[in-house]
Each structure stands twice: as structure tokens, then as C-alpha cells.
Amino acid sequence: MDASNLAPSLIRMPTGCDVRRECRSGRFDGPTAGLAPGYVQGNLAILPRDWADDFLRFCHANPKPCPLLAVSEAGSPVLPALGAGLDVRTDLPRYRVWEHGKLVGSPTDVTPMWRDDLVSFVIGCSFSFEEALLQNDIPLRHIAGGCNVPMYRTNIATQSAGRFHGPLVVSMRPMKPADAIRAIQVTTRLPAVHGAPVHIGFPEAIGVSDLGKPDYGDAVPIEAGELPVFWACGVTPQAAIAAAKPPFAITHAPGCMLVTDLKNNQLSLF
Amino acid sequence: MDASNLAPSLIRMPTGCDVRRECRSGRFDGPTAGLAPGYVQGNLAILPRDWADDFLRFCHANPKPCPLLAVSEAGSPVLPALGAGLDVRTDLPRYRVWEHGKLVGSPTDVTPMWRDDLVSFVIGCSFSFEEALLQNDIPLRHIAGGCNVPMYRTNIATQSAGRFHGPLVVSMRPMKPADAIRAIQVTTRLPAVHGAPVHIGFPEAIGVSDLGKPDYGDAVPIEAGELPVFWACGVTPQAAIAAAKPPFAITHAPGCMLVTDLKNNQLSLF
Numbered sequence: 353m354d355a356s357n358l359a360p361s362l363i364r365m366p367t368g369c370d371v372r373r374e375c376r377s378g379r380f381d382g383p384t385a386g387l388a389p390g391y392v393q394g395n396l397a398i399l400p401r402d403w404a405d406d407f408l409r410f411c412h413a414n415p416k417p418c419p420l421l422a423v424s425e426a427g428s429p430v431l432p433a434l435g436a437g438l439d440v441r442t443d444l445p446r447y448r449v450w451e452h453g454k455l456v457g458s459p460t461d462v463t464p465m466w467r468d469d470l471v472s473f474v475i476g477c478s479f480s481f482e483e484a485l486l487q488n489d490i491p492l493r494h495i496a497g498g499c500n501v502p503m504y505r506t507n508i509a510t511q512s513a514g515r516f517h518g519p520l521v522v523s524m525r526p527m528k529p530a531d532a533i534r535a536i537q538v539t540t541r542l543p544a545v546h547g548a549p550v551h552i553g554f555p556e557a558i559g560v561s562d563l564g565k566p567d568y569g570d571a572v573p574i575e576a577g578e579l580p581v582f583w584a585c586g587v588t589p590q591a592a593i594a595a596a597k598p599p600f601a602i603t604h605a606p607g608c609m610l611v612t613d614l615k616n617n618q619l620s621l622f
Numbered sequence: 623m624d625a626s627n628l629a630p631s632l633i634r635m636p637t638g639c640d641v642r643r644e645c646r647s648g649r650f651d652g653p654t655a656g657l658a659p660g661y662v663q664g665n666l667a668i669l670p671r672d673w674a675d676d677f678l679r680f681c682h683a684n685p686k687p688c689p690l691l692a693v694s695e696a697g698s699p700v701l702p703a704l705g706a707g708l709d710v711r712t713d714l715p716r717y718r719v720w721e722h723g724k725l726v727g728s729p730t731d732v733t734p735m736w737r738d739d740l741v742s743f744v745i746g747c748s749f750s751f752e753e754a755l756l757q758n759d760i761p762l763r764h765i766a767g768g769c770n771v772p773m774y775r776t777n778i779a780t781q782s783a784g785r786f787h788g789p790l791v792v793s794m795r796p797m798k799p800a801d802a803i804r805a806i807q808v809t810t811r812l813p814a815v816h817g818a819p820v821h822i823g824f825p826e827a828i829g830v831s832d833l834g835k836p837d838y839g840d841a842v843p844i845e846a847g848e849l850p851v852f853w854a855c856g857v858t859p860q861a862a863i864a865a866a867k868p869p870f871a872i873t874h875a876p877g878c879m880l881v882t883d884l885k886n887n888q889l890s891l892f
Contacts, residue, residue: 529821529822529823529824529827530820530821532822532823533806533818533819533820533821533822536803536806536807537806537807537810537818540807540810548803548807549803550800550803551799551800551803552799552802552803552822552849553799553802553823553849554799554847557799557847577824577827579822579823622892
């Protein structure tokens with residue numbers, strides 16, 4: 353078979369750059385889960401400069417829920433450390449625009465509302481460590497069930513910074529004990545995408561009274577002989593922004609992440 | 623204060639070599655737990671050459687319960703990789719001598735019964751990883767309680783090799799969830815001394831029906847909100863030797879380990 357007879361999509365898997373190009377052109381505006389396998393995806397938060405310093409300190413003080421992959425210069429829409437030619441105004445599938453904590457729009461391009469005081473933050477996302485878990489043959493129930501991971505607000509307070517504060521939000525994955533041990537090893541290598549779990553075994557000890565009623569995402573069943581394993585979640589900074597109600601903010605739309613040129617394997621400590 | 627006025631024992635902590643010298647001279651014949659902090663201690667098993675090949679294969683096939691630190695040449699009592707001048711016949715506090723699976727003596731020196739077909743095996747011991755756990759401020763209940771760690775025969779079979787077979791024996795340490803996660807990280811770095819846990823959370827899943835009745839060692843209480851964490855244990859090869867009943871064998875007496883010149887920190891993978 354001659355490779356020139358294959359459709360381009362069969363010759364190679366799409367890269368992060370491919371996904372960004374499709375977003376920028378307007379041809380793609382959906383969730384990015386499973387796209388560009390191997391490439392790091394990130395949460396996006398864009399804030400005015402006079403809120404950005406507090407938020408940067410908030411991320412620094414809470415590295416497990418808010419592992420910062422990159423921060424832009426004020427007014428600059430590029431993040432060269434994450435991708436050649438990357439433009440945060442156009443390269444995500446869809447955005448959410450917030451004013452004083454209220455959702456005011458869900459555009460696919462935020463160029464029209466760009467300002468020269470906006471600072472962009474990209475925060476690591478669980479897609480990266482889930483890929484590593486699947487590569488280690490650790491089943492993930494929410495993926496098997498085709499739903500979102502269940503997430504819970506805990507009774508663990510984040511370290512506040514200026515106007516940003518709030519509870520740690522965690523995601524939960526039920527696992528057999530041997531898989532839980534392996535998952536701790538695998539995610540320990542990945543501090544840039546939430547790292548090792550923050551809790552295992554006793555939901556009520558972290559203020560989660562009913563695993564069947566997640567605060568975000570979808571409930572998943574826990575089988576006999578499985579432990580609930582909890583990771584710090586990127587919804588934590590989103591919830592802190594929502595509570596702080598800055599006059600203006602832009603975030604990614606749920607599930608519509610920034611796909612970068614970084615490879616997940618590059619994030620591994622060892 | 624002039625250091626020359628201090629007793630030698632106050633000037634520096636004893637080394638592995640110091641402990642071996644005291645054993646060899648007959649001045650010390652007790653348990654080695656807590657002696658020569660920082661130095662690797664090991665389980666000793668000495669078998670005739672015609673049993674040694676099976677045992678070497680048994681250790682190789684079961685690296686978590688039987689992490690081999692060193693194997694001697696047949697007939698040679700030295701193990702230069704573990705210590706300059708180390709002589710396994712004299713350098714442990716106390717031995718056990720076995721004939722056809724029966725205990726026939728507990729001498730402090732096995733030179734009189736040495737044979738030119740004996741092969742010595744030194745197997746890593748949990749003292750090394752417990753030191754690492756304590757350095758990470760993870761409390762160990764059996765140490766706080768001044769008793770032995772509880773150990774259990776599981777329903778997990780070891781990989782048999784020739785005449786050696788039997789169940790995996792595990793040690794159990796109760797831990798708070800955050801400590802359990804940290805303990806998995808810390809012991810993952812130490813595969814030469816049993817490595818990461820083999821189970822967490824559900825004793826019955828590995829055939830342990832009553833944590834209050836250990837097969838070896840002493841029961842310890844588990845508090846509310848704690849998980850039982852199980853590590854592969856060096857009693858596994860001892861039990862396999864006892865079951866195989868070789869015509870002649872020498873082991874360390876319980877708790878009376880070989881103290882080496884290796885440092886625990888040297889064993890850490892990273």
C-alpha cells in the first residue's frame with residue numbers, strides 16, 4: 353500500500369499544533385478529551401493585570417490543584433513555552449467570558465474583547481495523568497462509562513492569596529488496591545499535572561459525605577474491594593475565580609482545553 | 623568542651639563495621655534494631671550448594687519478599703560488596719542452625735560448623751525502609767509501642783523454584799491516608815528492601831481474616847480513619863526454607879541481623 357493513498361488523518365495522529373490550527377480556523381469547537389494523544393492539555397484562565405498578581409500567588413501557594421504550566425506577559429496573547437505561534441485568543445475550541453462572576457458569553461474566539469492588560473495562565477490538567485494511568489493498564493471508570501470524572505468540594509481550605517480563596521476541589525477515581533498503589537507511583541512522577549493523590553479511602557475525612565452526589569461531573573459506582581482515590585483538581589482555581597468575581601475574566605469552556613506542543617512524557621520527573 | 627574528653631560513643635554514632643566488630647568479639651549478642659543508624663541491615667540465609675541454586679532462583683522470582691543484596695561464592699564466608707572484612711560466620715549477634723527443618727542450636731559464632739559447600743544469601747530488611755518512613759515523619763505504631771511489626775501469611779502464593787515454595791508473608795503498618803500515600807512514594811524508591819506495598823485497605827482480599835491475630839510478630843491497634851498498609855516481608859523466604867527442610871541451614875536469629883557497610887540512602891533509586 354502506498355502511503356500517498358491514505359487520508360492524512362491515517363498517516364499520523366494529530367498533534368497539539370493540528371488541534372490549535374483547527375480551533376483557530378473555526379473548524380473545531382468541541383471538547384478536546386482524547387484529541388492529540390500524548391500532548392499536554394491545559395486549563396486556561398485570563399485575568400486583568402490588577403487581579404493577576406493575586407492569582408499568581410494563589411497558584412504558587414496551592415501547587416497541587418493549580419500547577420502552573422505557563423504565565424504570559426500582560427497584554428501578550430502568546431505563550432511560546434507551550435507552542436510555537438500559539439495564540440490564546442483563538443487556539444481553544446471555545447471560551448467562557450465572565451463579568452463580575454457572571455457568565456456573559458461563550459465565544460470561539462476572544463480576539464474582539466482582547467485588552468492590553470490581560471494576563472493568561474495555563475494550569476495542568478488531569479488528562480495528562482489519566483493518559484499515564486491508562487498506559488499502565490489502570491482502568492478509569494468514568495472513561496469506561498463515557499462520563500465526566502466526579503468532583504467534590506472538600507473541607508480542606510486552599511491557602512488564600514489576596515482576593516482568591518476557597519475549598520480544595522478533588523476528582524475521584526475508584527481503584528483496586530494494587531491499581532491505587534501503582535497510580536500513586538505513576539502520578540507522583542507528574543507534579544505538573546496535579547501529582548500524587550491528596551487522599552485515599554475515607555471520603556468523610558475530607559468533608560465528602562456522599563460519593564453519589566458529586567459537586568461537579570458525574571457519579572460513578574464504586575465496587576466492593578475498591579478504594580476511592582482523590583486527586584487535587586483544576587476546578588479549584590476556577591471556583592476561586594468564580595467566588596472572587598473579578599470585573600472581567602476569560603476561561604476555557606468546560607472540557608475545551610488548550611492543547612499544547614508539550615508532550616505528557618516530558619512532564620515526567622523521572 | 624574538648625572532644626577528647628568525650629567517651630568514644632559520644633563522639634560518633636556506631637557504624638556497621640563497629641557493630642560487626644562487637645559481634646565478632648562476643649561483646650554483643652542482641653537484636654540489632656536501631657543500631658548503626660543509616661546502615662543497611664540484612665536477613666541471612668546460608669544453605670548447602672545443592673540447595674542454593676533453587677533458593678537463588680526462588681529469590682530472583684520473588685524480588686519483593688526476597689530482595690537479594692548479596693550472594694557468596696560456595697564455601698566463602700566473605701561478602702566484600704557488603705563490608706570490608708565482613709565474615710558471615712562471626713559478624714552477626716546470634717544465629718539459628720537448622721537440620722532437616724528442626725532448630726538444633728542458637729550459637730553466636732558458626733565457625734565450628736562451617737563447610738566448604740555453604741552459600742550465604744543476604745536479603746534486604748524492612749529496617750531500611752522504616753528508617754526512611756520515620757525520617758519522613760510517618761509514625762510507625764509497632765515502634766511507638768515497642769513491639770514487633772505484625773506479619774501475616776497471605777493467600778498469595780510465591781512463585782515456586784525447585785523445592786522452595788509457600789505463601790507470601792506480609793508485614794502491616796496502619797497509617798492515616800496522607801501518610802500511606804507518602805509511604806508508597808518513599809518505599810517505591812527502595813526496591814532493594816521490599817519496595818512499595820503489595821496491598822492497602824482490604825486484609826480479607828489477601829487472605830488475612832483477623833488483623834488482631836498475626837502469624838508472626840505482635841498485633842497493633844488500627845485507629846478509625848487509618849488504612850492497613852501491607853509490605854512483602856523477609857519472613858517469606860525464611861518460611862520457604864522451613865517448609866523445604868534442607869538437611870542443613872543457618873539463618874540469623876530473629877531480630878539479630880547482619881549490619882553492613884552500605885548506607886540506606888545508597889539503596890534509594892532516586
